Amino acid sequence: MKDRIDEMDFKILSLLADNAQMPYTEVAKKAGISPGTVHARTKKMINLGLIKGATLNLDYSKIGWKMTIFLGVYLRESFMYKQVIEALRKVPEVVKIHHSTGKYDIFLKMHARDSMHYRDVYQDTILTIEGIKGVESFMSVEENMSRHIAFE
Structure with a gap:
């Protein structure tokens, strides 16, 4: 079936997850298939919404952004999560947002x-967002791992 994912697709995903800039010719060589097959299968996975793009993994500290902070956000009313998330999306320092279960309504990384x-963004921007009841902050001391699931 055209919209099904098989073992070869998972092999391609694993290779690209490890290095999103790997040329299709190299992916093909490592997977034992043709570059055209890699291209077609990658395009299929993009069209299915499985692959959402390729990003750079930056070391922000090397460009002067020395703090990584996680924030657990409490909402005044749980139904306000969409409007709060939309407001948080507009904060340039926020890089990930999760609508979550458990202790926090929203969990984010900035x-x-x-x-x-950090204080300026926290006090002047985040705490002024309509619908936020409170925030708990956690500073990352060091990132020790960032990876995708290995599908092999």
Whole structure:
């Protein structure tokens, strides 16, 4: 079936997840298929919404953004999550947002240049968003792993 994912698709995904800039010719060589097959299968997975694009994995500290902070957000009313998420999407320092279960209604990740920058974003932007009842912050001391699931 055209819209089904098989073992070869998972092999391609694993190779691209490890290095999204790997040329299709190299993916094909490692997977034992033709570059045209890699292209067709990758296009299929993009069309299915499985592959949402390719991103760079940046070390923000090397460009002066020394803080990574996770925020657990409490909402005044749970139905307000969509409007709060939309407001958070507009904060340039926020890089990931999850509508979550458990202790927090929303959990997010953000970066800041330093503690003063974080304080400004936190106090002047995030805490002023309509619908936010409270926030708990957690500073990352060091990221030790970032990866995709291995499908093999």
